[in-house]
Amino acid sequence: xxxxxxxxxxxxxxxxxxxxxxxxxxxSQILEPVKWSFSSEKTGENEVMLTFKADIETHWHLYxxxxxxxxxxxxxxxxxxxxxxxxxxxxxxxxxxEEFDPNFDMVLKYFADxxxxxxxxxxxxxxxxxxxxxLNYMCCDDKRCLxxxxxxxxxxxxxxxxxxxxxxxxxxxxxxxxxxxxxxKTILEEMRMxxxxxxxxxDLFILAFIMGLIAILTPxxxxxxxxxxxxxxxxxxxxxRGKFQAIIFGISIVFIYTxxxxxxxxxxxxxxxxxxxxxxxxxxxxxxxxxxxxxxxxGMFEITLPSWMINRSDKNVERGGIAGPFFMAFTLVLVxxxxxxxxxxxxxxxxxxxxxxxPIIGMLGFSLAFALPFxxxxxxxxxxxxxxxxxGWLNSVKVVLGFLELALGLKFLSIAxxxxxxxILDREVYLAIWxxxxxxxxxxxxxxxxxxxxxxxxxISVPRLTLVIITFSFVIYLIPGMFGAPLKFLSGxxxxxxTHDFDMNAIVRENVKMVEPDDxxxxxxxxxxxxxxxxxxxxxxxxxxxxxxxSCAKKRKKPLFIDFTGxxxxxCREMEANVWSDPKVLKRLQEEFIVVALYVDDKTxxxxxxxxxxxxDGKLKKTxxxxxxDLQIHNFxxxxxxYYVLLGHDGEILEKPRAYDLDVDEFVKFLDxxxxxxxxxxxx
Numbered sequence: 001x002x003x004x005x006x007x008x009x010x011x012x013x014x015x016x017x018x019x020x021x022x023x024x025x026x027x028s029q030i031l032e033p034v035k036w037s038f039s040s041e042k043t044g045e046n047e048v049m050l051t052f053k054a055d056i057e058t059h060w061h062l063y064x065x066x067x068x069x070x071x072x073x074x075x076x077x078x079x080x081x082x083x084x085x086x087x088x089x090x091x092x093x094x095x096x097x098e099e100f101d102p103n104f105d106m107v108l109k110y111f112a113d114x115x116x117x118x119x120x121x122x123x124x125x126x127x128x129x130x131x132x133x134x135l136n137y138m139c140c141d142d143k144r145c146l147x148x149x150x151x152x153x154x155x156x157x158x159x160x161x162x163x164x165x166x167x168x169x170x171x172x173x174x175x176x177x178x179x180x181x182x183x184x185k186t187i188l189e190e191m192r193m194x195x196x197x198x199x200x201x202x203d204l205f206i207l208a209f210i211m212g213l214i215a216i217l218t219p220x221x222x223x224x225x226x227x228x229x230x231x232x233x234x235x236x237x238x239x240x241r242g243k244f245q246a247i248i249f250g251i252s253i254v255f256i257y258t259x260x261x262x263x264x265x266x267x268x269x270x271x272x273x274x275x276x277x278x279x280x281x282x283x284x285x286x287x288x289x290x291x292x293x294x295x296x297x298x299g300m301f302e303i304t305l306p307s308w309m310i311n312r313s314d315k316n317v318e319r320g321g322i323a324g325p326f327f328m329a330f331t332l333v334l335v336x337x338x339x340x341x342x343x344x345x346x347x348x349x350x351x352x353x354x355x356x357x358x359p360i361i362g363m364l365g366f367s368l369a370f371a372l373p374f375x376x377x378x379x380x381x382x383x384x385x386x387x388x389x390x391x392g393w394l395n396s397v398k399v400v401l402g403f404l405e406l407a408l409g410l411k412f413l414s415i416a417x418x419x420x421x422x423x424i425l426d427r428e429v430y431l432a433i434w435x436x437x438x439x440x441x442x443x444x445x446x447x448x449x450x451x452x453x454x455x456x457x458x459x460i461s462v463p464r465l466t467l468v469i470i471t472f473s474f475v476i477y478l479i480p481g482m483f484g485a486p487l488k489f490l491s492g493x494x495x496x497x498x499t500h501d502f503d504m505n506a507i508v509r510e511n512v513k514m515v516e517p518d519d520x521x522x523x524x525x526x527x528x529x530x531x532x533x534x535x536x537x538x539x540x541x542x543x544x545x546x547x548x549x550x551s552c553a554k555k556r557k558k559p560l561f562i563d564f565t566g567x568x569x570x571x572c573r574e575m576e577a578n579v580w581s582d583p584k585v586l587k588r589l590q591e592e593f594i595v596v597a598l599y600v601d602d603k604t605x606x607x608x609x610x611x612x613x614x615x616x617d618g619k620l621k622k623t624x625x626x627x628x629x630d631l632q633i634h635n636f637x638x639x640x641x642x643y644y645v646l647l648g649h650d651g652e653i654l655e656k657p658r659a660y661d662l663d664v665d666e667f668v669k670f671l672d673x674x675x676x677x678x679x680x681x682x683x684x
Contacts, residue, residue, distance in 0.1 A: 033060035064109035072138030183651035205365040212369025252329030257367030290409025297402030418567035426499040442471040525552035542595030549596035561593035564643040600629035646674030
């Protein structure tokens with residue numbers, strides 16, 4: 001069997017993981033080893049040379065553009081109206097050093113002390129022109145790396161003013177502050193006391209422990225179990241060593257969540273969880289990791305740790321090396337964070353606002369519960385070793401797990417696709433891939449498909465036949481989804497139904513509207529902003545901008561239903577598929593409320609006049625997602641989604657806001673209470 005070390009994916013992930021750990025531990029020191037400066041020089045009649053200079057501190061180095069990984073390769077992105085200028089050639093760079101890099105265990109090109117990058121452009125207009133963009137880079141010293149960072153640049157020509165220059169002369173009043181959408185937070189304070197009130201830290205610990213157990217059942221965490229099993233199967237030659245490493249594995253998870261999770265909240269802010277769960281970089285990387293693991297389970301190669309890690313572990317056999325299980329714990333925490341993040345969102349907010357003991361106790365309880373099943377499962381690898389190895393049965397288990405890894409890994413790519421509106425993995429494409437994967441898995445279980453390390457299937461056992469029946473039944477369940485069936489059972493895994501091109505339910509709804517038009521339709525108000533790429537489920541009409549929705553609510557004399565949601569929010573999709581779809585709920589949302597969905601992770605830039613100066617961190621929020629994430633935190637002191645608020649025209653909270661809860665009757669009661677309170681206030 002071939003062997004592959006993570007010269008790319010795993011080493012990148014290990015560097016990113018170590019960088020988060022190291023920088024998070026810098027309680028009082030913010031590392032900034034690379035400082036950028038920008039300049040431009042005219043080289044011809046209409047030609048200009050843009051220069052990007054990096055001053056690098058001693059012992060640190062910045063990576064070249066010419067390496068096989070991005071990050072850490074330095075990468076440039078140019079924006080603005082490209083019809084007004086033309087890039088001539090590629091970005092050039094000064095001479096780089098090419099040496100062995102201990103961080104990635106391979107030869108790479110990098111810069112020390114100073115790096116100069118240049119891009120020649122041709123101006124196609126004499127009008128004022130601004131060339132904007134950003135560069136992404138990563139820097140390391142001999143022992144550690146900092147997380148990849150974006151640096152914005154802005155060059156002005158023909159009398160234009162750069163954004164940086166405008167910021168220098170602009171007063172804080174030049175941009176809108178965070179919107180105050182509620183006038184009385186008493187109900188929120190009461191609700192917070194009811195939900196988080198505890199007579200002692202022990203009560204908080206128990207609550208967090210329960211949340212940790214729930215996290216095991218999320219779609220981001222459960223697929224990681226076979227990876228853990230595979231790792232400890234390899235380390236199972238010595239029972240004592242395997243058990244010791246299983247203990248280290250569990251302790252590592254607790255340590256990572258309790259210490260690093262709290263420090264991240266204090267140093268990087270509450271939006272870091274949102275970045276990790278929605279940014280294209282970690283999600284695409286996680287997708288690739290799942291694909292690599294699937295290929296390994298199929299027998300394409302065997303995954304081993306980097307040689308330096310193996311050698312170090314071998315040297316510590318008697319003492320029981322801890323590098324392997326600690327690394328696996330890091331991988332588990334990062335990959336699962338997009339699903340566990342919402343569960344610990346309230347704790348992160350508490351940490352960011354200065355509460356120290358509560359988040360530490362809460363994160364400790366959460367991580368203990370989260371680590372317990374993994375540690376127990378890893379502590380007894382003999383459970384899997386007892387499976388019959390003759391006839392390739394154990395290999396068949398790995399192959400089936402490979403199919404599952406391949407299917408579940410698509411979730412991460414789907415999150416990035418939805419967040420950035422790439423349009424490459426819409427619902428029907430996602431379903432088609434799943435149908436093919438599980439059809440192939442069914443044929444594999446029947447013995448019709450054979451991999452390199454499989455034995456011949458001379459007969460089908462009863463357990464195997466049962467799996468075949470389940471697999472093909474699941475495929476039949478998926479097929480109606482290609483025509484718009486909701487597939488409620490899978491709502492947390494699937495892209496939203498709005499991305500489906502051929503939705504029979506939507507076609508029926510549109511025909512009904514044409515036959516029976518609604519006199520009190522949304523046409524009474526403005527066309528919804530962002531309706532070209534944002535949509536509400538189940539044919540609901542509504543808005544994606546708070547101010548616009550509030551204006552419409554006043555015109556139509558209806559309360560406002562605010563849905564804080566996100567493209568990467570699994571629980572949001574489950575609520576929409578299982579609660580919103582109920583006729584009692586849907587009827588009320590259609591007829592009694594103005595619905596506004598505020599996406600906290602959308603990357604769409606808004607016009608400068610709509611930028612918001614955050615009251616939380618003092619930074620300008622320039623995208624739809626950042627503006628509404630800031631609005632949710634500022635007004636409700638929470639950053640988890642889904643989060644539902646019923647609001648009156650003057651900022652009255654009509655009923656205690658709700659979060660994830662699949663109880664339809666309670667949600668109907670929530671809506672009815674809001675309607676009743678609205679009628680009492682406004683006399684409807």
